[in-house]
Amino acid sequence: MSMAPLIPTQDEFLAAPLETVAAVAPRSIVYAPGGTRRSAMFAGVEPWSAEYVRLGYEGITKCIDLIFRHGVKHVFTPAIMAGHAREVGAIEQELFKTMSSFFADPRLLALVRGYGWRMRIAPSAYADVLGPVTESLERDTVSDGKHTWWLTVTPSIDSWWSTFIKVAKSEEVHSRAEAIVALYGEDVPPITLCLAFGKPMVAPDLFPPLLMESVQCYWSQQAGYSLTEQQFRRILYDYAFFRQTWQKDKSERARAAMAHQETWEREMIVGLGKRLGPFWYPDFL
Numbered sequence: 203m204s205m206a207p208l209i210p211t212q213d214e215f216l217a218a219p220l221e222t223v224a225a226v227a228p229r230s231i232v233y234a235p236g237g238t239r240r241s242a243m244f245a246g247v248e249p250w251s252a253e254y255v256r257l258g259y260e261g262i263t264k265c266i267d268l269i270f271r272h273g274v275k276h277v278f279t280p281a282i283m284a285g286h287a288r289e290v291g292a293i294e295q296e297l298f299k300t301m302s303s304f305f306a307d308p309r310l311l312a313l314v315r316g317y318g319w320r321m322r323i324a325p326s327a328y329a330d331v332l333g334p335v336t337e338s339l340e341r342d343t344v345s346d347g348k349h350t351w352w353l354t355v356t357p358s359i360d361s362w363w364s365t366f367i368k369v370a371k372s373e374e375v376h377s378r379a380e381a382i383v384a385l386y387g388e389d390v391p392p393i394t395l396c397l398a399f400g401k402p403m404v405a406p407d408l409f410p411p412l413l414m415e416s417v418q419c420y421w422s423q424q425a426g427y428s429l430t431e432q433q434f435r436r437i438l439y440d441y442a443f444f445r446q447t448w449q450k451d452k453s454e455r456a457r458a459a460m461a462h463q464e465t466w467e468r469e470m471i472v473g474l475g476k477r478l479g480p481f482w483y484p485d486f487l
Contacts, residue, residue: 215439224273227274229273229276230393231269232417234398235427236398237426240425241427255307259310259313269429269434270317270349272435277350278352278353280407281353282297282301282356287358298332298355301335302334305339311342317349320344320346322350324352326356354410378412393410397420402473404417404419418440
């Protein structure tokens with residue numbers, strides 16, 4: 203009879219060497235922090251000021267470095283989502299210009315080179331418009347780094363489908379694996395973890411085409427670039443041990459629930475919330 207694998211306690215996992223944690227970490231994730239303007243205001247920094255941009259560069263790269271150090275190889279960060287597009291009148295002139303100047307800034311590129319990452323724009327329906335910033339990132343960050351920070355650009359759900367349909371119609375593509383290589387230029391592992399901010403919701407513009415697997419999702423309510431090592435390790439612990447509940451033989455699974463009947467019969471809906479001024483916040487009561 204096979205023995206059940208030993209599961210470390212959370213305290214043991216939080217104190218474990220990096221290689222132990224990296225062994226159970228996913229290879230690809232979506233990391234979508236939010237509330238950066240709120241966080242700036244709390245710190246007395248005007249959104250989109252020079253100080254806001256500087257703190258943004260330092261904050262996002264610090265968080266992504268933490269993620270990479272714990273075993274992740276590919277991080278996908280939404281640079282433009284459908285909600286962003288609704289905030290402006292002219293997408294290409296206003297939104298793309300701002301994004302391009304932000305991500306092609308020499309200060310950010312210097313940080314990325316210092317970490318030794320590749321930085322790439324994920325394929326999108328706006329490849330021609332994004333050509334200059336794509337070339338800048340490929341030219342000014344390493345080409346052989348072990349870690350890749352991908353930026354996704356999806357100002358509409360239609361543009362997400364356009365990207366997908368274009369590669370699906372190719373006569374050279376006959377499988378998902380071939381489609382991934384055709385689209386991304388390499389074999390990118392599927393995304394199995396998402397760490398986002400705010401309302402627990404999933405939409406196509408959060409995930410790059412073809413890479414969404416069975417994804418375990420976590421939703422921070424802490425504004426800004428607030429990720430800490432302890433927080434990320436707690437997420438990885440839950441991802442690797444608590445959420446792995448599937449088993450082929452379910453003959454005793456329902457019976458085991460009897461030990462926790464009161465908990466399972468208690469009213470609990472994850473996702474209900476309340477309003478904090480103009481914002482949504484989870485209601486834990």
